[in-house]
Amino acid sequence: MNEILQKTERTRLRRAHKRGAFDRQTVNAILDAQPLCHIAYVIEGSPIAMPSVQWREGNHVYWHASSAGRGIRAVSEQDVCLTVSILDGMVLARSAMHHSVNYRSAMIFGRPRVIEDADVKKEKLGNLIDVLYPGRNAILRPMTDQELKATAVVSMPIEEASAKIRSGGPVDDEEDYRLAIWAGVLPVTTSVGAPVSDPRNTDGVSPPDHAIHFKLG
Amino acid sequence: MNEILQKTERTRLRRAHKRGAFDRQTVNAILDAQPLCHIAYVIEGSPIAMPSVQWREGNHVYWHASSAGRGIRAVSEQDVCLTVSILDGMVLARSAMHHSVNYRSAMIFGRPRVIEDADVKKEKLGNLIDVLYPGRNAILRPMTDQELKATAVVSMPIEEASAKIRSGGPVDDEEDYRLAIWAGVLPVTTSVGAPVSDPRNTDGVSPPDHAIHFKLG
Numbered sequence: 001m002n003e004i005l006q007k008t009e010r011t012r013l014r015r016a017h018k019r020g021a022f023d024r025q026t027v028n029a030i031l032d033a034q035p036l037c038h039i040a041y042v043i044e045g046s047p048i049a050m051p052s053v054q055w056r057e058g059n060h061v062y063w064h065a066s067s068a069g070r071g072i073r074a075v076s077e078q079d080v081c082l083t084v085s086i087l088d089g090m091v092l093a094r095s096a097m098h099h100s101v102n103y104r105s106a107m108i109f110g111r112p113r114v115i116e117d118a119d120v121k122k123e124k125l126g127n128l129i130d131v132l133y134p135g136r137n138a139i140l141r142p143m144t145d146q147e148l149k150a151t152a153v154v155s156m157p158i159e160e161a162s163a164k165i166r167s168g169g170p171v172d173d174e175e176d177y178r179l180a181i182w183a184g185v186l187p188v189t190t191s192v193g194a195p196v197s198d199p200r201n202t203d204g205v206s207p208p209d210h211a212i213h214f215k216l217g
Numbered sequence: 218m219n220e221i222l223q224k225t226e227r228t229r230l231r232r233a234h235k236r237g238a239f240d241r242q243t244v245n246a247i248l249d250a251q252p253l254c255h256i257a258y259v260i261e262g263s264p265i266a267m268p269s270v271q272w273r274e275g276n277h278v279y280w281h282a283s284s285a286g287r288g289i290r291a292v293s294e295q296d297v298c299l300t301v302s303i304l305d306g307m308v309l310a311r312s313a314m315h316h317s318v319n320y321r322s323a324m325i326f327g328r329p330r331v332i333e334d335a336d337v338k339k340e341k342l343g344n345l346i347d348v349l350y351p352g353r354n355a356i357l358r359p360m361t362d363q364e365l366k367a368t369a370v371v372s373m374p375i376e377e378a379s380a381k382i383r384s385g386g387p388v389d390d391e392e393d394y395r396l397a398i399w400a401g402v403l404p405v406t407t408s409v410g411a412p413v414s415d416p417r418n419t420d421g422v423s424p425p426d427h428a429i430h431f432k433l434g
Contacts, residue, residue, distance in 0.1 A: 090409075101270060108271040185413045
């Protein structure tokens with residue numbers, strides 16, 4: 001069942017309303033398509049857009065960071081904004097102003113929660129691996145307590161969230177369509193190449209399905 | 218001539234120092250490879266990571282927005298952080314903790330300046346087109362005063378800036394290399410497809426070189 005997310009002052013769109021989407025399925029699909037995200041927060045008085053890797057479990061989004069870092073202290077004490085944006089195309093129009101890009105973007109606002117329980121943290125880090133590479137966590141060398149201590153895991157509910165999507169061709173002023181100017185779209189896609197094996201892999205080891213079938217975008 | 222950018226409290230790296238780069242050429246190359254950026258600023262008390270399209274001219278980075286928007290007022294009154302991140306690969310290691318991603322990321326801190334002069338603004342918006350699509354601005358229907366008024370252009374010096382790059386294969390704990398676990402890299406690339414012409418193009422118009430040869434990543 002899809003669910004409509006409640007609009008707030010932070011998520012309602014001021015511009016380009018028709019590009020907005022406020023349902024959970026649309027937001028989830030964008031998060032699931034691209035692990036690279038940018039998290040905005042204020043650190044020592046300055047806003048920062050920090051790239052990170054996010055993963056989703058149900059109605060929560062997760063990321064991790066060094067336990068010793070300034071970032072993890074900062075995000076546990078303030079609301080943040082996590083954005084995932086995927087560029088899908090360059091849109092070339094007949095006037096400069098109608099040039100655009102096709103994209104899918106999801107934005108989640110909220111107060112992150114640092115996961116303190118060691119067992120839950122271990123489970124979540126295993127999920128990070130398995131969300132990206134199904135079945136991989138079970139075949140890895142197990143995490144040590146030391147590694148677990150060094151890593152902080154953060155979760156945020158996907159509640160105050162919205163998506164914005166532009167797709168399709170250029171939309172020009174009606175009188176400009178008669179001009180002999182090429183207009184159109186340059187499609188942009190994210191491709192994953194064939195797995196490149198580490199030269200130090202042991203003999204006879206070959207790429208598993210989760211490496212061969214990994215997809216992005 | 219390459220130039221080393223001065224480190225500040227905001228740009229010096231706390232972690233993974235060997236991945237840091239503080240020279241202008243490295244920062245510029247990342248900005249030039251990917252127009253999609255995220256700009257962090259505080260709006261009505263909340264940090265936001267806003268996706269946008271940036272372009273570079275010399276030692277400045279530019280972006281544009283609606284003149285009427287809240288964002289443009291906000292960024293002219295505070296320091297912001299503009300980040301461009303490019304995902305280059307997924308790195309699969311023999312333990313969960315050594316999984317990583319290959320990436321190139323550039324971060325610029327500073328106080329944006331809104332360009333007020335109409336002629337300069339017009340020139341800059343023309344440059345946005347030509348930086349992405351060399352020679353295109355001259356063939357477009359000229360900008361109207363109305364369009365110019367509706368658009369705000371913002372510039373920021375590329376001074377307080379840094380880059381962070383990870384490349385190469387997994388780096389595992391020495392004792393884990395004997396394990397029969399596949400490790401390696403899944404290369405991620407951004408591809409631009411063949412131009413898709415707008416069905417409303419006039420007869421005989423074909424994609425120009427700037428559309429055919431457009432590259433990203």
